[in-house]
Amino acid sequence: MATYITQTQGLIGSPILQKQARLLQAARRQGILPLSLYYYPVETDSAGELSARQDGILSGVSFGDDVIVQLPTLLGGKYEQAFLDKIADFCQASASKLIIAISALPDPAKPKELAQEIQLYNRADVLLVPSVEAGTFLREHGLRVSRLVYLDVWDREVALNLDSPTFNRQLVTLDAALADRVAGKWVRPSATAVYDLHTAGGFALLWPATKYDSDIAEAQVLASGLPVVVNQKSYLARIVEREGMGLAVPDLATAAAYGTMVTEGDYQQLAANAGRFSAFVRSGGFTSHAISQAVASVNQLKWG
Secondary structure, eight states: OOEEEEEEESOTTOHHHHHHHHHHHHHHHTTOEEEEEEOOOGGGSOHHHHHHHHHHHTTTOOTTOEEEEEEOOSSOHHHHHHHHHHHHHHHHHSSOOEEEEESSOOOTTOHHHHHHHHHHHTTOSEEEESOHHHHHHHHHTTOOOSOEEEOOOOOOOOOOOOOOOOOOSOEEESOHHHHHHTTOEEOOOSTTHHHHHHHHOSEEEEOOSSSSOOOHHHHHHHHTTOOEEEETTSTHHHHHHHTTSEEEESSHHHHHHHGGGOOHHHHHHHHHHHHHHHHHHHTTHHHHHHHHHHHHHHHHHHHO
8 A cells, every 4th residue: 555645736936835845755755656736727627627637646546545635736625625525535435544734824814715724624534734833723713633743844955064153143034124124134045045044144033924834934044053033923933942042032123132132152052952953954854754743643543
């Protein structure tokens, strides 16, 4: 029996698909096979055409095989419902199990869409969510899946051996607007951003747009080995403070003042902790661990 994982392809530069590629990469290292979903205008398909298209995608899946579906597919609710219906046929007729991996959380400000997405999540035997806080949020809004696996960081795999960063009091960020607001240093987002952030030294400023999830940009920052100043409303605040690699603050004014209060000795201790954490991010540790935990949870369901 095999395990398969989906990935939507065909949209260049999509942050959601970049996350899906991270998870796919980790899964393939563990022998999990890819199922490619190609982006196209689904509304042009009749019900029969859509069914035939999805049958082709799943043609290699056998009864008893498990499937990891990364949502959203960006192909729309009609496509996702139909695809999960087909996987449900495997699950009802055999020991097959469904893992759903959430690549982006639904917008809390859109309750109808949130409810629709949670209905999809509730079809999973195991749900892989971005964070503990995301799981709590989804449960508060109707999630019934009992087996949750938590990702925490999307990883930024890169072959770098980084020394201790340079002590200085500046804030460094990949967000140009944030850099202006705190009189900090802007590092251009690029393939070399991890190295460029580390070389800049100082403190990395993390100010995610969402509370319960993060993006590839945050993974790049956490891979840099810099001590971190993070928005205390983000779930990353829990991780930063747990690892002793920085401080969670309530606002940008407090963030800007933080560097002036830290001694060089304190900085080096924060940097040592950040360095250990960043090595795990650069090795793909979080995505690999999440995939292995999700598969282990399914196996426990199947075999006890």
